[in-house]
Amino acid sequence: MIKEVEERSNGSIRVATGTLYRALRRLTSSGLVVPAGRRPSSDAEFERRRYYAITPLGKDVAAAEARRLAAQVEAARARALLSGAEGEGGIG
Numbered sequence: 001m002i003k004e005v006e007e008r009s010n011g012s013i014r015v016a017t018g019t020l021y022r023a024l025r026r027l028t029s030s031g032l033v034v035p036a037g038r039r040p041s042s043d044a045e046f047e048r049r050r051y052y053a054i055t056p057l058g059k060d061v062a063a064a065e066a067r068r069l070a071a072q073v074e075a076a077r078a079r080a081l082l083s084g085a086e087g088e089g090g091i092g
Contacts, residue, residue, distance in 0.1 A: 032058035
């Protein structure tokens with residue numbers, strides 16, 4: 001997950017291991033994710049990894065957050081802070 005976050009953010013976001021596991025504990029205790037027992041391989045590299053699955057509630061919460069963020073982007077575009085592609089536009 002840590003590598004995925006770094007890749008998706010082009011290196012601008014770095015997550016410490018402790019931060020990640022605290023977040024996973026919160027997500028688990030909130031019922032948004034559950035530990036998943038399946039592993040892709042019995043390879044020693046994967047032996048210590050923990051796997052999680054998003055719950056139906058977690059999907060609903062993620063969808064609601066995506067809608068909230070989309071509304072924020074629309075508000076920024078309406079104020080000419082964004083105009084189409086990321087980074088375009090100016091401050092109005």
